[in-house]
Amino acid sequence: MTTLKIHNIETAPEASKILLEQSFKANGMIPGLHGVLAGSPGLLEAYQTLHELFTQSSFNKEELTVVWQTINVEHECHYCVPAHTGIANMMKVDASLSDALRNRTAMPTEKLQVLHDFTLKVVRNRGHVTQEDLDTFYDAGYGERQVLEVILGLSQKVISNYTNHIANTPVDAPFQKFAWSEENVEA
Numbered sequence: 001m002t003t004l005k006i007h008n009i010e011t012a013p014e015a016s017k018i019l020l021e022q023s024f025k026a027n028g029m030i031p032g033l034h035g036v037l038a039g040s041p042g043l044l045e046a047y048q049t050l051h052e053l054f055t056q057s058s059f060n061k062e063e064l065t066v067v068w069q070t071i072n073v074e075h076e077c078h079y080c081v082p083a084h085t086g087i088a089n090m091m092k093v094d095a096s097l098s099d100a101l102r103n104r105t106a107m108p109t110e111k112l113q114v115l116h117d118f119t120l121k122v123v124r125n126r127g128h129v130t131q132e133d134l135d136t137f138y139d140a141g142y143g144e145r146q147v148l149e150v151i152l153g154l155s156q157k158v159i160s161n162y163t164n165h166i167a168n169t170p171v172d173a174p175f176q177k178f179a180w181s182e183e184n185v186e187a
Contacts (some may be wrong), residue, residue, distance in 0.1 A: 003167055004036050004039060004163075004166060004167035005036070005039060006032050006035035006036050006117075006167070006170075006178070006187055007020070007035045007036070007038040007039060008020070008030060008035060009021060009030070011025070011038075012035075012038040013038065013039070015041035016037075016038035016039075016041040016044050017049060018115050018165065019034075019038065019044050019045055020038055020044075020128060022048070023048070026042075029172065029174075031083070032079070032163060032169045032170055032171075032172050033047075033079060033080075033160055033163065033169055034047075034048075036163055036164075036167045036169055037159070037163060040136070043159065043163075045057075045101050046159065047156065047159045047160060050152065050155050050159065051156055052158035053083075053152060054067075054152050054153045057149040057152060057153075058145055058149060059146070059153075060150060061091045061092070061093055062093055062094075062097060062112060063112070063115055064091075064153075065087075065088045065091070065093050065097060065098065065101070065114050066097070066101065066112050066115050066119065067082065067109065067115065067119050067149075067150055067153040067154075068080075068084045068087075068103070068153060068157060068169065069081065069084050069085075069088070069098065069101035070101060070115075070119040070120055070123075071118050071123055071153065071154055071157040071161065072084055072118065072157060072161060073101060073102065073104065073182075074120060074123050074124070075123075075157065075161040075162075075165075076181075076182045077157075077160070077161040077162075077164050077165070078164065078171065078180065078181060079162055079164040079169045079170075079171055080157070080160050080164060080172060081102060081180040082089065082171050082175040082177075082178035082179050082180050082186050083171070083172065083175045083178075085098050085175070085178035085180070086174060086175040086178055094108070096108060096113070101116075102180055110140065110172070111140050111141055112141070114139075114140035115135060115137075115142065115146075115150075116138060117136075117152075118133060118136070118137045118142075118147075118150065119150050119154075121133050122150055122151065122154060123154060125151070127151070133149065136140075
């Protein structure tokens with residue numbers, strides 16, 4: 001099992017220290033993922049910037065959760081699925097939405113289902129979607145901006161999911177109660 005170093009403020013490269021300090025101020029702790037990303041100051045900064053940009057996108061809290069968790073579950077990220085379950089709880093997203101995403105079951109509304117399906121197509125087909133896929137997305141009330149914002153969310157999740165796979169990042173204590181693995185998905 002591959003692991004990478006999880007830095008703290010003292011062990012991080014100089015250029016990562018201020019970023020980890022900002023992470024601590026924002027989260028009350030340094031998430032393990034941020035500690036791993038600190039090994040590359042540019043990657044940590046990119047991740048934090050993409051996270052901020054995606055949270056400021058046109059998506060509401062349920063839609064943010066759908067994009068994040070659709071990608072996390074598809075990538076089978078042992079770290080991000082529980083972390084984003086906890087984040088969804090903090091954002092007061094209905095737990096039934098998180099459960100549906102974690103268990104690969106139907107979304108509670110047709111619009112969220114279309115967002116979920118479109119996000120999966122972008123991930124699985126590496127961005128190769130059809131005009132029919134786009135038309136279905138547009139008919140649900142989304143537009144070109146949201147197509148591009150799905151790509152923004154995917155950019156953030158590629159950084160975190162792939163890093164966690166390589167680093168085998170331990171799930172942070174506040175999110176351990178939301179532990180997840182593909183083997184535990186309800187049939």
